[in-house]
Amino acid sequence: MDSSGDVNWKLEDHPKLPKGKTIGLIVLDGWGESDPDQYNCIHKAPTPAMDSLKNGAPDTWRLIKAHGTAVGLPSEDDMGNSEVGHNALGAGRIYAQGAKLVDLALASGKVYEDEGFKYISESFEKGTVHLIGLLSDGGVHSRLDQVQLLLKGFAERGAKRIRVHILTDGRDVLDGSSVGFVETLEGDLAELRSKGVDAQVASGGGRMNVTMDRYENDWNVVKRGWDAQVLGEAPHKFKNALEAVKTLRAEPGANDQYLPPFVIVDDNGKAVGPIVDGDAVVTFNFRADRMVMHAKALEYEDFDKFDRVRVPKIRYAGMLEYDGELKLPSHYLVSPPLIDRTSGEYLAHNGIRTFACSETVKFGHVTFFWNGNRSGYFNEKLEQYIEIPSDSGISFNVQPKMKALEIAEKARDAILSGKFDQVRVNLPNGDMVGHTGDIQATVVACEAADVAVRIILDAINQVGGIYVVTADHGNAEDMVKRDKSGKPALDKEGNLQILTSHTLKPVPIAIGGPGLSAGVKFRQDLDTPGLANVAATVMNLHGFVAPSDYEPSLIEVVDK
Numbered sequence: 001m002d003s004s005g006d007v008n009w010k011l012e013d014h015p016k017l018p019k020g021k022t023i024g025l026i027v028l029d030g031w032g033e034s035d036p037d038q039y040n041c042i043h044k045a046p047t048p049a050m051d052s053l054k055n056g057a058p059d060t061w062r063l064i065k066a067h068g069t070a071v072g073l074p075s076e077d078d079m080g081n082s083e084v085g086h087n088a089l090g091a092g093r094i095y096a097q098g099a100k101l102v103d104l105a106l107a108s109g110k111v112y113e114d115e116g117f118k119y120i121s122e123s124f125e126k127g128t129v130h131l132i133g134l135l136s137d138g139g140v141h142s143r144l145d146q147v148q149l150l151l152k153g154f155a156e157r158g159a160k161r162i163r164v165h166i167l168t169d170g171r172d173v174l175d176g177s178s179v180g181f182v183e184t185l186e187g188d189l190a191e192l193r194s195k196g197v198d199a200q201v202a203s204g205g206g207r208m209n210v211t212m213d214r215y216e217n218d219w220n221v222v223k224r225g226w227d228a229q230v231l232g233e234a235p236h237k238f239k240n241a242l243e244a245v246k247t248l249r250a251e252p253g254a255n256d257q258y259l260p261p262f263v264i265v266d267d268n269g270k271a272v273g274p275i276v277d278g279d280a281v282v283t284f285n286f287r288a289d290r291m292v293m294h295a296k297a298l299e300y301e302d303f304d305k306f307d308r309v310r311v312p313k314i315r316y317a318g319m320l321e322y323d324g325e326l327k328l329p330s331h332y333l334v335s336p337p338l339i340d341r342t343s344g345e346y347l348a349h350n351g352i353r354t355f356a357c358s359e360t361v362k363f364g365h366v367t368f369f370w371n372g373n374r375s376g377y378f379n380e381k382l383e384q385y386i387e388i389p390s391d392s393g394i395s396f397n398v399q400p401k402m403k404a405l406e407i408a409e410k411a412r413d414a415i416l417s418g419k420f421d422q423v424r425v426n427l428p429n430g431d432m433v434g435h436t437g438d439i440q441a442t443v444v445a446c447e448a449a450d451v452a453v454r455i456i457l458d459a460i461n462q463v464g465g466i467y468v469v470t471a472d473h474g475n476a477e478d479m480v481k482r483d484k485s486g487k488p489a490l491d492k493e494g495n496l497q498i499l500t501s502h503t504l505k506p507v508p509i510a511i512g513g514p515g516l517s518a519g520v521k522f523r524q525d526l527d528t529p530g531l532a533n534v535a536a537t538v539m540n541l542h543g544f545v546a547p548s549d550y551e552p553s554l555i556e557v558v559d560k
């Protein structure tokens with residue numbers, strides 16, 4: 001940036017690397033590196049393509065960090081996730097992410113000084129304030145400790161009637177942990193009641209079944225949430241949330257991720273907390289993707305995705321702004337990270353023609369997250385983004401191959417067409433199937449992703465291009481909870497605890513292909529590089545020097 005604040009988009013030519021090579025950029029979602037054992041589905045699956053890349057270590061294959069502070073999360077105990085992972089991959093710099101920004105705003109009290117809180121607090125006197133979000137300490141979409149602080153903060157600042165609409169997790173945390181989280185929340189609400197605040201849980205349901213769909217995969221998910229939260233209608237009715245969660249979990253095959261919607265009713269069977277005119281609503285997830293659809297339902301006047309039946313006049317604020325381009329929602333408690341000058345934007349300014357593709361459930365990852373939480377194209381003439389419709393209404397262990405083949409074929413065609421300089425995909429299998437906790441299916445998923453990698457590498461070979469293969473965070477490489485020594489941790493009954501979540505593991509990155517100049521290899525002098533180092537690397541491979549404030553490139557060119 002020059003001193004006037006105008007961005008100089010022109011990238012300098014790389015002194016040694018040529019332009020004009022087609023780059024195949026593959027992000028394997030949820031593909032970390034871990035010790036080989038029977039709970040490592042990547043190890044168990046036949047993965048000849050990925051295995052062959054490993055032979056290039058250390059010059060063309062290495063590991064990079066994908067969790068914690070390397071991706072802008074508060075601590076090294078925070079596992080990676082798609083949002084922060086793709087943000088780092090695309091932006092080439094490390095930004096304090098939503099979780100951290102909310103922590104800071106709560107700690108300093110700034111959250112209560114800004115416009116978003118002032119706006120919703122206008123409802124405190126006469127209305128109810130509703131908090132809706134993922135009840136979990138997973139730290140991917142939300143954090144329970146932040147919700148606890150908000151509840152206290154709202155009550156101290158005049159909220160008289162509070163209703164919480166909970167979404168149970170079991171995806172970023174162990175299945176069954178919902179019960180403990182509800183107990184904690186109920187304890188906090190009881191304390192508020194003892195201080196004269198009318199506070200209780202009003203509705204709930206599992207995150208994958210209620211409210212938290214993304215990228216318009218299945219609007220019914222959002223509708224189920226609307227019906228419970230706004231209309232106070234759901235197939236299951238209970239007197240309190242603990243009873244609800246315990247009872248629904250006892251159903252055969254039930255789990256936290258997919259609990260059906262429920263509402264809490266009073267002694268007369270009346271819902272205790274439908275959202276009505278004059279109320280305030282705060283959605284306490286900081287992460288965007290699974291809140292955008294819900295925000296549209298809450299905020300848009302013109303809305304045709306489902307029949308809302310009744311649209312209350314509310315004051316609504318998100319924990320963060322969920323879509324900077326759509327300015328959605330229009331009110332929020334904490335400003336999101338301002339991710340600017342992403343590699344995609346630079347490359348578009350420098351004439352790079354980009355193709356990006358995934359299936360619905362990960363489409364926004366290689367586009368929206370990659371581009372710094374920005375929807376749409378930088379330059380329509382140079383970019384093409386293709387979304388392959390995902391299966392909806394299923395849990396992906398029943399279709400573990402997902403659309404990997406279709407994604408690979410689209411990428412192959414884009415590479416062979418000669419119309420693009422960068423062909424970027426996200427292969428969702430390891431992650432989406434890993435989240436189901438189904439080990440056998442996850443093995444099949446990893447194999448399918450590997451087959452897709454092979455197809456894309458073959459196309460790159462055919463056109464004399466370069467490939468960059470990496471991942472956004474771990475998942476499929478470790479499917480059990482472990483004790484400190486690394487052995488599977490058993491629960492009180494002696495059962496294995498299946499890990500549906502992401503992990504703290506590093507991820508691989510491999511470069512190669514006939515277009516890779518002789519002498520290009522990974523530098524060994526960088527101190528634990530991470531995902532944010534990939535953008536400069538890719539810019540180099542396109543023949544450019546990355547902007548000086550980007551994290552350093554992973555590669556060097558040695559004279560041969």
Ligand SMILES: O=C(O)[C@@H](CO)OP(=O)(O)O
Pocket residue numbers: 029030080081082083140141171172290431
């Ligand atoms: O499914 C999701 O929302 C998260 C886990 O909560 O996974 P990912 O970050 O891979 O999208």
Ligand SMILES: [Mn+2]
Pocket residue numbers: 029030081082083085431472473
């Ligand atoms: Mn991911």
Ligand SMILES: [Mn+2]
Pocket residue numbers: 030082431432435475502
């Ligand atoms: Mn995931």
